[in-house]
Amino acid sequence: MNAILSGIDRGELNPGDPIDENALIAKYEVSRTPLREALLRLEAMGLILRQPRKGAVLFKPTLEEFLAILEVHARLEGQAAGLAARRISAPAGAQLMQIVDACDTHARDKGDGDPDGYYALNLEFHKQVGEASGNPFLLDMIKMNARKLLAYYRARYAYPDAIAQSAEEHRQIAALILSHKADEAEALMVRHVQFDRVTVMDLLAKLG
Incomplete structure (x- = not known):
């Protein structure tokens, strides 16, 4: 999760960006299970939103x-x-x-x-x-x-x-x-x- 948070801080992940699990696995060299656990924690923090039929995206405010x-x-x-x-x-x-x-x-x-x-x-x-x-x-x-x-x-x-x-x-x-x-x-x-x-x-x- 810290790697993803750092990616947000550095501007590698931006508001509205789709959460591509395969790309994140390759980028941060993690397996799917810990990645999904991290994404769930980020979702609980309000940094990731899950949209019907669109998958997860990085939070983008109105x-x-x-x-x-x-x-x-x-x-x-x-x-x-x-x-x-x-x-x-x-x-x-x-x-x-x-x-x-x-x-x-x-x-x-x-x-x-x-x-x-x-x-x-x-x-x-x-x-x-x-x-x-x-x-x-x-x-x-x-x-x-x-x-x-x-x-x-x-x-x-x-x-x-x-x-x-x-x-x-x-x-x-x-x-x-x-x-x-x-x-x-x-x-x-x-x-x-x-x-x-x-x-x-x-x-x-x-x-x-």
Whole structure:
């Protein structure tokens, strides 16, 4: 199952993709029984849907589903930032600033180029904030919700100036966390993660 989850994280599996068991067996070098067990677990998590006469597909949200998931996801990410502001250690703070610097460097040197490279840095930033919250259950909930929307976040970085804006917001969030301003860190993280309705509609159309 972890291999499939990693495939979702890396963009190898995208919303609406059919679940081809034979292809997955060949790709991940697993036998059919453990693969089907993994698919059942992913179905229970809401990441796979079974459609009558069409087989299983990777979850693809409707507009209303996207907005509902995003509302929950933004609050979870915000809570993680707030907790991180209260609990982050000095070593974790130093690591967070390293990834913030890496995001800045990417935005400065590559501009709107290499959105996939920036997407990987963004994942690491949010991972570090989640870990700094000191709540592994919250981190698991964030990961589960995020995987339903990751393809759309990745697509967002192809928009002009989206990378520069994200990198700047990462620095602002990190500064609030390191200053132990929990309420402000939480509020800014919520705004950082949210999309407006028009952007959501554009992203849904973009990924067809």
